[in-house]
Amino acid sequence: MTAVDDKTVVREYFNATGFDRWRRIYGDGEVNKVQLDIRTGHQQTVDTVLSWLQADGNLAQLSVCDAGCGVGSLSIPLAEAGATVFASDISEKMVGEAKERSQATLGQSTNPTFAVQDLETLSGRYHTVICLDVLIHYPQDKAAAMISHLSSLAESRLILSFAPKTLAYSLLKKIGDFFPGPSKATRAYLHREAAVVKILESQGWTVQRNAMTKTSFYFSRLLEVTREKG
Template sequence: MNAADDKTIVKEYFNSTGFDRWRRIYGDGEVNKVQLDIRNGHQQTVDKVLGWLKADDNLAELSICDAGCGVGSLSIPLAEAGAKVYASDISEKMVEEGKQRASLTLKNPENLTFAVQDLETLSGSYHTVICLDVLIHYPQEKADAMISHLCSLAQSRIILSFAPKTCALTILKKIGSFFPGPSKATRAYLHREADVVKILEKNGFVVQRQSMTRTRFYFSRLLEANRN
C-alpha cells in the first residue's frame, strides 16, 4: 500500500473502532492493563511538553499549532495556561470529543480553536508547532514531507514525538508485541532518530531538548527544535 492509503486508513480508523478505543485510553475511565500502560506513557509525553513550555514562562505570548491533537490532551491545558492554540486532527470524531472536553473544562475557550484537518493541508504561521504520536501512522517517505511542511508553519520552534527505530523495538514490532491484539490499531511505523533530525536540520531547525518515554507498550522519542 502507498502513503495515500495510509492516510485513508488512519482517517477511517479514528472515525470508527479506533475512536472508541483511543477515547477510552485518553480519558480517565476503566481500561485494560495494556490500554492503561499506553495512557500513562502518552500522558508522560504530554506532561514533558507542558513542562518544557511552562518552564519558558511565556505561554501567554505564544501561538501554537497542535497538529494531530486527538481529543485535546495537550491543546486544552495549553489554552488554559494562556496560549492561543489551533488544534487540528484528521478525525472528525476526535475533534468533536476534544470540543466537548474543552467546553467542560476550559475557562477561556477563546484561546482554543479546533478544526478537522490533516497535516498536509495545514496552513498559517505559529510560534510553535507540535505534533505528538502521529508519525507512527506514516512511513518514512511520507514523514519527510509531513515534517517539512510542519516546519514551514513554525516561526520559531517545532516539537515532535515518534516511535524510534531501534533494534529492540523492531524485534518487538515483528513479533507483535509493540501493539498487542489483532486489528486494534493502524500499522505502526518506526523512524530513525537520525533521519528525523536530518529533516529538521534541512528545514533550518536545530534540536535543543530531547526526551524518551518508555513503558511496557509505549515508546516515544520527543524532540524540540528551534529555528536557526
C-alpha cells in the first residue's frame, strides 16, 4: 500500500465507521471495556501535555498548532487556558465534531480556529506544534518527512506522541492483527524511539521532557523537544 493509499484510507475511515467509534471513545458516554481503556490512555496523554504547558506559565502568550486535532480534546482546553490555537484534522467529520464541542465549551469564540487539512499541507509558523497519536498512521520512511514538515512550522517547541516499537509491543500488535474487525480499518505503525529522536535531532531539536502512557490497550511515548529561535 502506498503512502497516498494510507492517507486515503485514514481519511475515509475517520469520515465513516471510524468517526462514530472514536467520537464515542473521546466522549464521556458509555463504551465497552476496551474503548474505555483507550479513552483513559488518550486522556492521560492529553493531560500530560496540558500539565507541561501549564507548568511553564506562559500559555496566554503562545500560538499553538494542534496537528491531527481529532474532536478537540487538546485544542479546546488549550484555548480555554488562553493559548491561540490553530487545529486541523484530515477528517471533515472530526473537525465538525470538534467545532461543536468547542462551541459547547467556549461559546462563539473564534479560538480555536479549526480547518480540514492533512499534515502535509499545513503551513504557517507557531511557537509550539503538537501532534498526538497521528504517527501511528505513518510508516517509518514517511514519518521522517512528516516530522520534518512539522518542524518547519514550529518556532520553539514540538511535541509528538507515537507508539514505540519494542519487542513486547510488536508482539502485541501481531496478535491484534489476527483479529480484524469493521472498526479496525487502518494500519498501525510502530516507531523506534531512537529513530524518532534521531530525526528530531537532525532538525535541530533537543529533548526536554518525555513520558510514557501505558494501559492495557493504549501505549504512547510522548516527547517534547525545543530549540532556540533562529
